[in-house]
Amino acid sequence: MGRPLASVFALIACLAAAGIAGLALPTGAASQAGGASGAAASSAPSASPGELVGSDQCGQCHQEPAAGIGKTVHGKILLQHPRSQLEKRGCEACHGPGKGHVADVTNTAARGPFGKSSKASAKQQNAQCVQCHDKGEHLFWRGSVHELRGLACTKCHTMHSPASDRYLLVKKTEPEVCSQCHVVKKAQLLRTSHMPVRESKLTCGDCHNPHGSVTRKLIRQNSVNENCYKCHAEKRGPFLWEHAPVRENCLNCHDPHGSIHDKLLKVKRERLCQQCHIPSRHPSQAHDPRTRFVFNRSCLNCHPMIHGSNHPSGEYFLR
Ligand code: HEC
Ligand code: HEC
Ligand code: HEC
Ligand code: HEC
Numbered sequence: 001m002g003r004p005l006a007s008v009f010a011l012i013a014c015l016a017a018a019g020i021a022g023l024a025l026p027t028g029a030a031s032q033a034g035g036a037s038g039a040a041a042s043s044a045p046s047a048s049p050g051e052l053v054g055s056d057q058c059g060q061c062h063q064e065p066a067a068g069i070g071k072t073v074h075g076k077i078l079l080q081h082p083r084s085q086l087e088k089r090g091c092e093a094c095h096g097p098g099k100g101h102v103a104d105v106t107n108t109a110a111r112g113p114f115g116k117s118s119k120a121s122a123k124q125q126n127a128q129c130v131q132c133h134d135k136g137e138h139l140f141w142r143g144s145v146h147e148l149r150g151l152a153c154t155k156c157h158t159m160h161s162p163a164s165d166r167y168l169l170v171k172k173t174e175p176e177v178c179s180q181c182h183v184v185k186k187a188q189l190l191r192t193s194h195m196p197v198r199e200s201k202l203t204c205g206d207c208h209n210p211h212g213s214v215t216r217k218l219i220r221q222n223s224v225n226e227n228c229y230k231c232h233a234e235k236r237g238p239f240l241w242e243h244a245p246v247r248e249n250c251l252n253c254h255d256p257h258g259s260i261h262d263k264l265l266k267v268k269r270e271r272l273c274q275q276c277h278i279p280s281r282h283p284s285q286a287h288d289p290r291t292r293f294v295f296n297r298s299c300l301n302c303h304p305m306i307h308g309s310n311h312p313s314g315e316y317f318l319r
């Protein structure tokens with residue numbers, strides 16, 4: 001996908017950000033939070049200072065949650081070193097103004113969008129987070145598959161007692177987070193030939209941005225091949241003799257998660273090639289398993305440079 005399209009998306013994302021944040025306001029009119037700057041958002045829900053009680057008060061009754069978040073990056077920035085009006089609200093930056101709740105702690109409706117008694121939708125909850133997290137990584141959250149399917153940020157993240165060392169995840173590792181729902185992918189990664197995700201050499205997030213992307217299937221890069229080249233740079237070329245299906249899409253032959261055929265091949269070797277090369281100079285029927293067309297590396301016995309060749313006479317990828 002080209003740059004002009006990307007910037008159109010960016011524009012849409014910005015417009016949507018302004019619009020939806022406005023709709024989800026707990027207290028009504030959308031006004032710019034005074035002094036919000038830098039990483040913090042510009043469209044904070046309005047709250048007159050009188051509705052805020054301050055994090056110290058919350059902490060007096062909720063000692064455990066306060067201690068928990070104190071150890072995370074939110075505690076360190078929002079509670080200790082706030083850089084904007086919004087960050088200064090501390091607990092209330094996420095939970096919303098607390099005056100109503102403190103006045104009557106039995107009133108479940110006044111407890112804000114989070115917690116067991118909350119009836120807030122995923123969208124309303126996410127709006128709290130998106131106040132601050134709407135740039136970079138998060139530019140394409142709105143309209144992403146995960147947003148459209150109603151995932152809350154808290155399906156993957158937890159704020160007070162995270163299970164992971166980084167990124168405040170609900171599970172110890174990222175693949176475990178994704179496997180909560182994507183069980184088929186989890187199973188594929190257990191196949192004999194698999195991307196070394198379970199060996200921790202890479203993770204789902206190396207290829208996917210769970211917060212959205214301009215590329216289909218949440219691929220981080222502009223295309224599948226760009227993604228693969230990031231780590232398999234030698235496959236990028238340029239080659240004197242290119243193999244068309246490689247240039248087009250690595251997934252013509254490989255499965256990016258796992259396969260029962262070695263080297264992550266989607267199909268058994270000679271069949272893989274014969275999907276496209278039926279009328280070659282070789283016999284084109286199904287081969288006897290004992291021949292050199294099937295044995296060992298099959299077609300690759302003679303055509304090893306299948307990703308492209310730089311040899312002057314590498315036209316047939318023989319060298
Ligand atoms: C005077 C004590 C007190 C203060 C101050 C207080 N709370 Fe509470 N809060 C409670 C009580 C009591 C409950 C109900 C607990 C329950 O039902 O288990 C509660 C419930 C909650 C819940 C819902 C918990 C759940 O699992 O549903 C949240 C969220 C919460 N408070 C956040 C805050 C925040 C943020 C502040 C500061 C703005 C705050 N509280 C200030 C006493 C207090
Ligand atoms: C970065 C956003 C954020 C901040 C800041 C924050 N919370 Fe929370 N809080 C949440 C979310 C989200 C939940 C829902 C459970 C979860 O995902 O961890 C929650 C849950 C709670 C609960 C319900 C009980 C529980 O542990 O599930 C209480 C009580 C609470 N928070 C109090 C506080 C207090 C007190 C502060 C300030 C010291 C605070 N929170 C700061 C986001 C935040
Ligand atoms: C008031 C602003 C603010 C709000 C609201 C807020 N955050 Fe953050 N969050 C930050 C800042 C600041 C950081 C530090 C890193 C950065 O600048 O991005 C951070 C970091 C994070 C990180 C990365 C932690 C790490 O270990 O690297 C996650 C995940 C996160 N926030 C999720 C959430 C979620 C989910 C919510 C809503 C429940 C939320 N945040 C609400 C300001 C906010
Ligand atoms: C489907 C799971 C999932 C959902 C839903 C999700 N996240 Fe994340 N998030 C992750 C994972 C996994 C990471 C770790 C780094 C990565 O792979 O991008 C992460 C990283 C982050 C970070 C730190 C990285 C950075 O540079 O910003 C922030 C902040 C964050 N998420 C905020 C949010 C917010 C806000 C929402 C809701 C609007 C949200 N996330 C929804 C899975 C998720």
Ligand code: HEC
Pocket residue numbers: 175178179182185186189195197202203204205206207208216217219224251256257
């Ligand atoms: C090496 C890169 C890579 C890794 C690692 C990876 N994926 Fe993928 N994933 C892809 C590519 C490429 C596609 C297909 C894109 C397409 O069809 O255009 C894809 C597709 C998907 C799809 C959509 C499937 C469909 O049929 O529509 C899901 C869901 C998915 N991946 C989840 C995961 C999860 C969960 C993990 C981690 C456990 C993971 N992926 C790890 C590259 C990767």
Ligand code: HEC
Pocket residue numbers: 145146149151155156174177178179180181182204205208209210216217218219
């Ligand atoms: C709470 C459930 C849940 C979790 C956790 C989750 N996903 Fe998803 N994911 C979904 C749903 C629902 C869809 C939409 C599936 C569909 O429409 O077929 C989806 C779709 C996808 C797709 C396909 C996108 C497309 O365009 O079709 C990818 C890729 C993906 N998720 C990656 C991830 C990754 C990576 C993680 C972990 C960081 C993750 N998911 C965690 C629920 C989840």
Ligand code: HEC
Pocket residue numbers: 193194195196201202206207224227228229230231232250251254255256262263264
């Ligand atoms: C974040 C880095 C990364 C990305 C992105 C990536 N790979 Fe890999 N890939 C690896 C690593 C690491 C290995 C294991 C190499 C090893 O163990 O020697 C590997 C191995 C492979 C293998 C060989 C498997 C085997 O059994 O030897 C194939 C084929 C492969 N990748 C194809 C792809 C394709 C296709 C893509 C794009 C969809 C892709 N890779 C994207 C890191 C990556």
Ligand code: HEC
Pocket residue numbers: 225228229232235236243245246247249250251252253254263265297300304306307
């Ligand atoms: C026409 C089918 C085809 C396409 C398209 C294809 N490959 Fe391969 N690839 C193979 C075959 C066959 C093997 C096994 C080679 C062997 O056994 O020597 C392989 C092996 C690999 C390996 C492991 C061995 C090595 O050479 O390092 C990696 C990594 C790899 N491919 C990456 C890629 C990437 C990245 C792309 C996209 C740019 C891609 N492949 C496109 C057929 C293909």
Ligand code: HEC
Pocket residue numbers: 243244245252253269272273274275276277299300303306315316317
């Ligand atoms: C997705 C279809 C596809 C697959 C799978 C595929 N190829 Fe190709 N291959 C092509 C196309 C298209 C060309 C270019 C043909 C042309 O330029 O006339 C080509 C060219 C070639 C050439 C160069 C000969 C020529 O006519 O230019 C050889 C040799 C070759 N492929 C071998 C293989 C082998 C071996 C495999 C299995 C590892 C394989 N191909 C898998 C589509 C495919």
Ligand code: HEC
Pocket residue numbers: 270273274277279280281282292293298299300301302303316318
């Ligand atoms: C014993 C070695 C050997 C094996 C095994 C082999 N090839 Fe070839 N192939 C060649 C040679 C040599 C040429 C070049 C012929 C020429 O120069 O006239 C060639 C040419 C080709 C060509 C281009 C000419 C044409 O007929 O279109 C294709 C396509 C091709 N092979 C596909 C395959 C496929 C698919 C397989 C596996 C089923 C395979 N080859 C197995 C040696 C082999």
